[in-house]
Amino acid sequence: MDTDEEPGPWSLVVPLKPLALAKSRLAGVFGATERRRLALAFAQDTVVAALACREVRDVVVVTDDRVAAPALAALGARIVPDRPAAGLNAALAYGAEVVRAGRSRAPVATLNADLPALRPAELARVLEAAGGFPRAFLADAADIGTTLLAAAPGIELRPAFGGASRLRHLSSGAVEIRLPGVASVRRDVDTGEDLRAALELGVGPRTAERCRAGRPTGRVAG
Numbered sequence: 001m002d003t004d005e006e007p008g009p010w011s012l013v014v015p016l017k018p019l020a021l022a023k024s025r026l027a028g029v030f031g032a033t034e035r036r037r038l039a040l041a042f043a044q045d046t047v048v049a050a051l052a053c054r055e056v057r058d059v060v061v062v063t064d065d066r067v068a069a070p071a072l073a074a075l076g077a078r079i080v081p082d083r084p085a086a087g088l089n090a091a092l093a094y095g096a097e098v099v100r101a102g103r104s105r106a107p108v109a110t111l112n113a114d115l116p117a118l119r120p121a122e123l124a125r126v127l128e129a130a131g132g133f134p135r136a137f138l139a140d141a142a143d144i145g146t147t148l149l150a151a152a153p154g155i156e157l158r159p160a161f162g163g164a165s166r167l168r169h170l171s172s173g174a175v176e177i178r179l180p181g182v183a184s185v186r187r188d189v190d191t192g193e194d195l196r197a198a199l200e201l202g203v204g205p206r207t208a209e210r211c212r213a214g215r216p217t218g219r220v221a222g
């Protein structure tokens, strides 16, 4: 973003569980150390792209991880501890609460930490669309989960993540954003197959570096 450009209105809340527990579904492909490094690289590339988005004012990462916290703070994220320690949805609701304690009329959106192909311009289009509704969400690439849930000023986020959250968010009354050309915002990486798809879209530099350096113990690409 140009330094003299007004920041966008959105505060993003990015959840990150302790790296040692993260990305367990990549266990067939990468060993424990490499999974930790990859989880951090995904989060770093996600945060850098989010902060470069013209619609974004700030990024709050909810995490207790002692390695990820300073690494993401160095990129410009605000780190908030996972004070509820009661799982993903509690962490997200808490992050939104912290944002609004400082800026009560903030529009808030959650963004998963595993979007290493995220492109700022695509995120901007999703947030612009979300701004037209009280609550809105974007389904993940598989159309099963959710990668972004947004709430307008004064509206509670009411996150219902975990597994098949797309239908849960739909039935909670949130509007599903269906836009062409936003594949990078939907491309979460949980499996080796997902990582291959993200690499095809083009990942950020930290994930690219890990994929060059890390040695898969299993199959990443077809």
Ligand SMILES: Nc1nc2c(ncn2[C@@H]2O[C@H](COP(=O)(O)OP(=O)(O)OP(=O)(O)O)[C@@H](O)[C@H]2O)c(=O)[nH]1
Binding pocket: 015, 016, 017, 021, 022, 023, 024, 025, 026, 062, 063, 064, 082, 086, 087, 088, 091, 112, 113, 114, 190
């Ligand atoms: N702060 C916080 N973040 C969480 C928690 N549980 C999950 N997350 C984050 O929420 C997002 C989706 O989480 P999951 O799909 O459960 O975990 P994952 O690490 O992506 O993948 P798996 O281990 O394979 O399930 C990721 O960004 C996680 O780091 C939690 O209890 N607290």
Ligand SMILES: C=C(OP(=O)(O)O)C(=O)O
Binding pocket: 140, 144, 145, 146, 147, 160, 161, 162, 163, 164, 165, 166, 188, 190
């Ligand atoms: C937690 C979720 O994502 P995933 O399990 O795909 O990481 C979700 O989409 O609600």
